[in-house]
Amino acid sequence: MDQNNPPGPQDASRQLAQHVNIGSGDGISSIYSQLTSNPFFTAGFGLAALGVGARIGQKGLRQGADLIRRRMIVDLEITRHDHAYQWLLQWMTAYQRAQLAGSHTVEGQASKQGFLSALVQRLNPRLHHLQIQTSQVPLPGGTSNAHFSLVPGYGRYILRYGRSFIMVNRQREKSFDLASGTPFETITLTTLYAHRNIFEQIFAEAHQLAQQRTEGKTIIYNSMGPDWSQFGEPKRKRPLESVVLERGVKEKIVEDLQAFLGARTWYLDRGIPYRRGYLLYGPPGTGKSSFIQALAGHLDFNIAILNVSERGLTDDRLNHLLTKVPQRTIVLLEDADAAFINRRAPGEDGYTGATVTFSGLLNALDGVASGEERIIFLTTNHIERLDEALVRPGRIDMTVRLGEATEWQIEQMWDRFFADIDIDGQGRKRFMAEVKEVGLTSSISTAALQGLFLYNKGDIDGAISMVKELSGAHGHIDVR
DSSP, X not given: OOTTSOOOHHHHHHHHHHHHTTTSTTHHHHHHHHHHHOHHIIIIIHHHHHHHHHHHHHHHHHHHHHHHHHHHEEEEEEETTSTHHHXXXXXXXXXXXXXXXXXXXXXXXXXXXSHHHHHHHHHSOOOOSEEEEEEEEEOTTSOEEEEEEEEEOSEEEEEEETTEEEEEEEEEEEEEOTTTOOEEEEEEEEEEGGGTTHHHHHHHHHHHHHHHHHTTEEOEEEXXXXXXXXXXXXXXXXXXXXXXXXXXXXXXXXXXXXXXXTTHHHHHHTTOOOEEEEEEEOSTTSSHHHHHHXXXXXXXXXXXXXXXXXXXXXXXXXXXXXXXXXXXEEEEEEOTHHHHHTTSOTTGGGOOOOOOOHHHHHHHHHSTTOOSSEEEEEEESOGGGSOTTTSSTTTOSEEEEOOSOOHHHHHHHHHHHHTTTOTTSHHHHHHHHHHHHHXXXXXXXXXXXHHHXXXXXXXXXXXXXXXXXXXXXXXXXXXX
C-alpha cells in the first residue's frame, strides 16, 4: 500500500467485501464460519448473546400475545357468593336445551328451517360434563315430587350465543368457606372484546328466567353463619284473605306498610332512617306467622326468618345479618322475649339458650351500625317480658295484639270453609249459637277453629257437633 496515497472509501469497501465475501452466494456461510472461528465467540460470549436474544424475542412474543389478548379478549368472573351464580348455571342449562330443540333463545323462538339452519345446529357446541341438582317439591297428602335439573359441571366449555362464541370455565377452589362449609367456586366467561355487550344480554335473560321460576311464590331465607341462604323451595304465595284477623286490624297494618313503602324519598330528604318495625304479640295459634307470610305475598316480598332464641346467635352475628338483608324481604324475628330473658345472669333459672342480649337487640334495631331500608316484624307470646325501651318509635313503630277469635272472626272463618254449601246461612247460625252456648267466643284460637273446620270439611253437622268437644279439649280435637 502506498503510504503517500492512503486508501479511499472505495478501497475500504473493496477490502471489506473481500473479507466477508459480500455479493457471493455463500455469504451467510462465510459469516457463520467467521463467527465459529472467532475464539471469543466459541468461548461462550456469542452463545450467551444468542441466548439473551432468544429470551428477549420470547418475552416480546409473550408481551405481544398479552397485548393482543387485552385488546381483543375480555373475561368476566362470577363467584359462588354472587346471586347471579345460580342464575347463570340454570340459564346455560335452559339455553342448551333450547338449542337442542332448534331455537336460538331461552324463550324458544323458532329458528329458520333448512339445510343451513340444521348445519348450524349440528355445529353448535354442547355441554358434555353435567352436574345434577335435586330438589323436593311437597305435594298434597304429605308426599313429595323430586325435580332434577342438569347444570354445567366443572371444567371448560364452548358456548355459542348468537354469532359469538364464549369460553366457559367453571372452577372449584381447594379452599372452603368456614362459615358454611362450601368450597369456593367461580365461573369465568371469555369472549372477544368486540362482543362484550352480550354479557349484559345473558345476565338479563338469566335474571328473567330466575324470576319466572319464583313468580307467584315467596322465598324463605334462613340464617347460615353470617349470611342468608334460601330455605327449601319457594312457597306459593298465601292469599291475604286466607288470614282472618280482628275487624280492621289487617287493613290497618297493610295501609301503614304501603304508606311507608311509598315514602322512601320523604324519609331520605329529612335524614330519617328508612326502616319500619312492627311487634305482633298474643297467644300461640292466633295467626302471627301466617299473617306475615300472607302479607309478604301480598306485597311481593320475601321473608328472612331468624329466631332470637337460636342457640349460638350472638349480638355481632345478629347485627351483621340485619345489615345485609336481601332486597324486598321482610325480616321476621321470632321469640323476641328471649333477648330479655338474657338480661339475667347466664344459667339463672336454668336458661342456657341463645346469647343475644337485650342491648344487642336494641343496637341491631336502631344502633349506629344498624341497617337501612328495612322492614322488620317481631313476634312474641310473652309481651310482659319485653322492656319499654323496645317499643319506642324508631325500633317498634306499631304494636298489635292478635288474640283469641272473636265472634266476627269465627263467622268469617266459617264462611271461608262452608259458604259454598251453606247457601242460606242457617248452618252458620246454628254453629254460632253452639259456640256462644259453650262460651268459646274470645277463648279459642283461630288455629283451633281451622283445625276443626279442616277435620269436618264439607260436613256442616259434623262441625257443629264437635263444638262442645273442642271446648273441653282446650282447642284439641280428640278422635276416638
